[in-house]
Amino acid sequence: MTLTWKQARSLEELRAELDRRAEVQPRTRGTISSGIGPLDRVLPGEGYRRGTLVEWIAPQGGSGATSLAWQVAPSVLREGASLVVIDPEEEFYPPGLATLGIDPSRLLVVRFPTKRRDAPPRQGRRQRSRRSRDDPRESEVVWALEQTLRCPAVGMTLASLESLESRSFRRLQLAAEQGGGVGVLLRGPTATKAPSWAEVRLRVEPKPSQGKVRRWRVELLKCRGAAGMTWEWERDRETGVVSLATQLAPPASRSFAAGAS
Amino acid sequence: MVRCSLAASQLGVALEMPAAEASALAKQHHQYRLQIETHDPAADREMLERLARWCGLFSPAILPEEGEEPEALLMDVTGCELLFHGERKLADRLLARFRRRRLTARVAIAETMGCAWAVAHFGLPDRSRASEGSWSLRSVRAGDSVPADAIVIPEGRGASALRPLPVEALRIPGEFLEVLGELGLTRIEQLEPLTFASLAERFGDPLVRRLGQAWGLVSEPLLPPEPAPPVHADWSFEEPVDSSQILQAVIEKLIEGIVALLQPRGEGILRLECHLHESSSQRDQWSIELVSPSLSLRHLTELLRLRLERSPLAQPVMSIRLLASKTAPLSVRQQSLFHEEEGGHDPYALGPLINRLRGRLGDRAVLRPRRQADAQPERACRFDPVKQIGKGRQGEFKPWSPGPRPLRLRSRPVPVEMISLVPEGPPVRFCWDGQEHFIRSVWGPERIETGWWRGSAVRRDYYQVETAQGYRYWLFRRLEDARWFLHGSFD
Numbered sequence: 001m002t003l004t005w006k007q008a009r010s011l012e013e014l015r016a017e018l019d020r021r022a023e024v025q026p027r028t029r030g031t032i033s034s035g036i037g038p039l040d041r042v043l044p045g046e047g048y049r050r051g052t053l054v055e056w057i058a059p060q061g062g063s064g065a066t067s068l069a070w071q072v073a074p075s076v077l078r079e080g081a082s083l084v085v086i087d088p089e090e091e092f093y094p095p096g097l098a099t100l101g102i103d104p105s106r107l108l109v110v111r112f113p114t115k116r117r118d119a120p121p122r123q124g125r126r127q128r129s130r131r132s133r134d135d136p137r138e139s140e141v142v143w144a145l146e147q148t149l150r151c152p153a154v155g156m157t158l159a160s161l162e163s164l165e166s167r168s169f170r171r172l173q174l175a176a177e178q179g180g181g182v183g184v185l186l187r188g189p190t191a192t193k194a195p196s197w198a199e200v201r202l203r204v205e206p207k208p209s210q211g212k213v214r215r216w217r218v219e220l221l222k223c224r225g226a227a228g229m230t231w232e233w234e235r236d237r238e239t240g241v242v243s244l245a246t247q248l249a250p251p252a253s254r255s256f257a258a259g260a261s
Numbered sequence: 262m263v264r265c266s267l268a269a270s271q272l273g274v275a276l277e278m279p280a281a282e283a284s285a286l287a288k289q290h291h292q293y294r295l296q297i298e299t300h301d302p303a304a305d306r307e308m309l310e311r312l313a314r315w316c317g318l319f320s321p322a323i324l325p326e327e328g329e330e331p332e333a334l335l336m337d338v339t340g341c342e343l344l345f346h347g348e349r350k351l352a353d354r355l356l357a358r359f360r361r362r363r364l365t366a367r368v369a370i371a372e373t374m375g376c377a378w379a380v381a382h383f384g385l386p387d388r389s390r391a392s393e394g395s396w397s398l399r400s401v402r403a404g405d406s407v408p409a410d411a412i413v414i415p416e417g418r419g420a421s422a423l424r425p426l427p428v429e430a431l432r433i434p435g436e437f438l439e440v441l442g443e444l445g446l447t448r449i450e451q452l453e454p455l456t457f458a459s460l461a462e463r464f465g466d467p468l469v470r471r472l473g474q475a476w477g478l479v480s481e482p483l484l485p486p487e488p489a490p491p492v493h494a495d496w497s498f499e500e501p502v503d504s505s506q507i508l509q510a511v512i513e514k515l516i517e518g519i520v521a522l523l524q525p526r527g528e529g530i531l532r533l534e535c536h537l538h539e540s541s542s543q544r545d546q547w548s549i550e551l552v553s554p555s556l557s558l559r560h561l562t563e564l565l566r567l568r569l570e571r572s573p574l575a576q577p578v579m580s581i582r583l584l585a586s587k588t589a590p591l592s593v594r595q596q597s598l599f600h601e602e603e604g605g606h607d608p609y610a611l612g613p614l615i616n617r618l619r620g621r622l623g624d625r626a627v628l629r630p631r632r633q634a635d636a637q638p639e640r641a642c643r644f645d646p647v648k649q650i651g652k653g654r655q656g657e658f659k660p661w662s663p664g665p666r667p668l669r670l671r672s673r674p675v676p677v678e679m680i681s682l683v684p685e686g687p688p689v690r691f692c693w694d695g696q697e698h699f700i701r702s703v704w705g706p707e708r709i710e711t712g713w714w715r716g717s718a719v720r721r722d723y724y725q726v727e728t729a730q731g732y733r734y735w736l737f738r739r740l741e742d743a744r745w746f747l748h749g750s751f752d
Contacts, residue, residue, distance in 0.1 A: 058752075062732035066668050066752035082611055093670035093749060094630035094642050108611075109628045109644060110618055140622065147617055153610035186752075206731030208701055215731065 032079075032155075032182060035071030036242045038233060039218075042226040043200065048072060051176050052199035053183040057191055057221070064214055065204035068233075069184045071242060072156055073102045081155025081181065083107045084148045088141050089160070101240055110144050142168045149175035149183050160186035166195055173197040196222060207245075212237050215245050263300045302330050309334065311527075312364075314489075315590070319345075319355055322485040326378070326432075333381065335374055337483040342370075352411035371414035374483070375475030376423055379430035379449075380412050423475055424450035431471045437464055449475070489526065493584040494518040501539075501577030508578060509569055513562050515583040520558050523585060529554025530561065532587035535568075539576040547572060549620055552649055553612040554589040560613055567620035615647055636711040637719050638670060638748065664707040665725055667735045667749035674746035677736065685743070688726065691736070693747055699729040706738075725751070 031047035033040055034054075040046045048054055054072075058065035073083055083102075085092050087109050094104045141159070148157045149172060157176075164172075164185075176183045185198065192203065201222035207215035213234050220229040232245040262278045272293065274283045280297050287293040309325040313334050316323055320341045325331035338351060345351035352368045359366040369381035414422050423430070426449050428441050441464075446452060452460070452472060461469045473479030494515040502508060512535065523530065534548040549564050615627050628644035635641050678692040690699045705724035712719040720740040727733050733751035738744070 060732070061669060061752050062728075062734050062750035064731075064733065064751060070668075091669045091671060091749075093638075093666065093668055095632075095638070095666040096668035096670075096749075096751070099665055104630050107630060108615070108647065109630060110622070110626055111628060111644075113623050113625045144618055144622065144626075147614060151611065151614040154614070206733075208729070208731050209727055212702075212704065214733070 032072065033075045035073070035075055036068065036233070038231055038242070038244050039202075039220075042220065042223070042229060044224050044226075047075075048182050049199055050182065051178070051180045053173050053176055053185060053197060055185045055187055055191065055196060055198040055201040055222075057187045057189060057201065057203045059189050059205065063204055063206045064216060066160075066186055067096075067100060067235075068202075068204060068216065068218075068242065069158065069186060070097065070100050070102060072182060072184065073097075073100070076155035076182070077103060077106060079155060081106075082153055084110060084154050084157045086110045086141060086145050086148065086157065086159035088112050099240065110148065112140055112144075138163070142172070145183070146172055146175045148179075149181065150179045152179050152181075154179065155181045156184060157181060158184045158186070162188050162190070164191070164194070166197075169195075169197040192221070198222065199224070207232065210234070210245075269295060306331060316355065316358070319351060322483045324483060324485075333378060335378070335483055338370060348413045349411075352413050356411045368411040369414065370412070371422070372416060372419040373475060373477040374481045375432065375471060376414060376419040376477075378432055379426050379475060380414060380422055383426045383430045384410075384412070420476065424448070424453070428452070431468070431475055433468050433471050437468050440464065491584055491586050491588070492519050492522045493582055494522075495580065495582045497580040498578065501579055503574055503577040505569060505574055508574065508581070509566060511581060512565055512569070512583065515581065516561050516565060517558060519583055519585050520556050520561070523556060523588060526588075527591055528588040529556045529591040530585045530587075531589050532585070533561070533565070534584040534586050535565075536582040536584065537574075537578045538580045538582075539578055543576065545575065548586070549616075550587075550624065550648070551612070552615045552619075552647055554591055555612065555616070556591060557613075560616070564616050564620045567617060571621060571623075619647075636709050638666070638709070638723075639672065640712075641666075664723070665704075665751075667733075668752045670735075670749040671747070674737070674748045677745050677747045679736075679738075679745035688724065688736070688745070691745065691747075698732070698734075700726045701729045701731075702727040709737075710740075723748070 031043070031045035031049050033047045034043065054069070056065045056069045076083060083106060085107065088111070090111055092109060094107065094109075097104055097107075141161070142164070145157060145159050145161075148154055164187075172183060172185075199222075200220070203219040203221055205217045205219075207217055209215060213236070215232060215234045218231050218233055220227055223229075233242050234245040235242050262274065262276050262280060262283050265274045265276070265283075269283075269287070272287050272290065274286060274295070278286075284295045284297060287295045306325065309331055313323045313325055316334065316336065320336045320338050322337035324335055326333045326335050338348070342348045342351050345354060348370045352370050356366060356368050367381045369377045371377040371380055427447055428449055428451075429438060430449065441447070457469050457473070460472065470479055474481045496511050496515055516533075519530070519533075530551060531554050532548055532550045534546060537545040539545060547568060549568050551564070555561060618627050625646050627647045629647050631643045631645050633641055633643045675693065679688050680690050680692075681688050687703050688700055690697055692698075703724050703726050706722035707724075708720075708722050710718070710720045721737040722740060723735060723737045725733060726736055734747055735749040735751065736745055736747050739746065
């Protein structure tokens with residue numbers, strides 16, 4: 001079958017139109033903005049893919065990696081979905097979200113009260129004082145995380161996990177796929193060596209601030225098409241926007257320019 | 262023909278007309294087909310009772326009127342109007358509730374039950390004059406020319422609203438109406454000059470009682486109906502059973518029975534209690550609580566399974582009783598579907614997740630952070646167990662505190678060794694967890710002095726510090742003894 005020039009032309013146009021739509025699609029449906037400009041620019045579909053896990057690896061507390069992980073929350077809240085924090089350590093402090101501009105009204109926190117076999121829990125009185133601070137079994141945390149990831153009403157689930165078996169990891173990934181939200185895992189440095197079922201894996205290292213502006217060196221350890229990239233980011237103190245660090249006054253240590261891979 | 266719809270009465274269908282004649286009329290003139298149902302007073306009554314329960318959110322005291330074939334719901338709203346910002350709003354909302362169910366209702370609120378009944382059935386006096394006094398009980402019953410409406414008779418105006426109404430508005434039996442009609446007494450105002458004593462002599466007590474109730478001289482108490490008894494299902498074993506598998510199978514069977522019983526009521530389970538009678542006359546009981554009513558067999562079975570895993574059997578069990586001790590109408594759930602269609606996620610979709618987490622981890626596992634007006638950081642945020650879900654209160658987001666707050670706060674501040682070059686001077690380095698941290702930048706102090714009324718006053722100077730490596734911590738110096746503590750980290 002032969003086509004006339006005009007037919008071929010319109011076919012060409014249709015194809016272009018299809019391509020254009022296919023490009024728009026993932027941005028609106030398949031992905032959600034990470035809330036971090038430089039990261040969105042390199043991720044395929046300009047954001048985290050829905051129904052996947054994202055790992056943030058930081059050496060220790062106080063690094064600011066958690067606040068970077070939270071950047072996705074405003075996009076989730078705008079869509080009307082809920083946020084869930086799995087908090088076995090019972091140290092999550094919601095007032096800290098205020099500086100990130102996150103409204104905690106649709107936030108749920110899951111904790112693991114230690115069980116008492118014999119005495120039924122008394123409801124009237126608060127009894128936080130005598131609760132033992134033992135870590136709840138890891139399996140319970142993973143179970144709760146899996147259940148939460150599977151819930152379609154939850155847009156983002158955040159949990160910090162030190163160790164995670166590969167099989168459980170895979171289960172979490174499948175649960176996220178089913179629920180369609182984004183699972184954000186905060187990991188310690190030992191996680192770097194372990195295999196990952198996360199779609200995106202980032203390593204964060206704090207850098208000395210410029211004035212009060214916080215800075216980080218961030219390495220994209222795993223990502224389709226853009227792994228191995230390293231940036232230096234900073235957060236604007238007023239707007240909370242995370243962007244590439246300005247190079248006006250380079251810090252003493254080596255700085256990493258944007259786009260280097 | 263006992264009742265007909267508004268549309269049918271416009272076709273000329275009248276009451277007490279044979280059904281065949283009515284349908285012939287409709288077909289002949291208008292090409293309509295009437296849908297004719299057999300008159301079933303018992304079903305009508307049951308429906309009215311269900312409607313009464315369905316209106317329970319407006320007042321606890323709501324009943325169908327007395328009599329063989331009730332057709333009105335009586336509701337005592339004394340004091341309830343405060344919850345709805347006035348009687349007018351209450352009446353409008355009640356009407357809107359019926360309208361959403363495509364039910365035509367007339368609502369009247371007045372000082373006395375008799376007056377409200379009269380006005381609901383016969384309208385306001387000025388309207389009856391407008392329709393040339395053509396009001397008759399029959400036309401009202403047919404439903405024509407009486408649109409759905411809500412009337413509120415203000416306090417002290419009940420008598421003037423009653424006076425021009427026909428005597429039928431007094432809720433008196435037909436034989437009295439005939440006698441009154443023979444005497445030419447057709448309006449309530451004509452009865453007013455007559456004394457109660459002479460009326461009682463002439464017509465007997467029922468008329469006097471009704472008249473007195475309408476004027477508010479005889480009280481007409483409305484006793485709230487007994488709530489429907491909680492649904493339960495029992496199972497007894499012939500031999501004591503200690504296998505949790507058998508137990509689980511039995512419980513699943515029982516829950517099926519409970520769901521079947523609740524289904525016609527249109528209610529979902531909020532709390533399900535399980536009573537286990539053990540062999541040595543001992544009892545064990547536990548319950549599961551749901552955050553939104555559910556009748557989903559799958560979900561309830563899953564929750565019970567999670568709960569059973571949590572508390573294994575201590576002793577063999579003789580019998581089981583499952584009791585749905587708290588139920589709620591499922592219509593709440595259905596309304597949320599509209600919310601979902603408007604865009605955004607359905608808040609009730611979280612229900613199954615919360616139920617599951619609570620089922621396995623306990624009632625205090627799923628928490629909602631709440632802001633508290635307290636300057637002391639540990640007390641600025643409260644974690645409330647989620648008991649019920651609804652639309653999240655949005656838009657009331659206020660900053661939690663004036664200063665910067667970390668994302669991680671230790672419930673007990675950790676004492677640290679702080680080295681300063683000058684006493685009371687800026688901190689230089691601190692030891693914590695066996696590590697030495699050199700401080701590069703310090704922001705602060707933010708002084709927090711509070712809690713003296715609790716008996717343990719808090720006097721602290723908070724500093725945000727950044728170490729040489731770029732880690733940020735939240736430290737404070739206790740002003741009483743100048744000791745340093747690490748309270749949180751800017752994760």
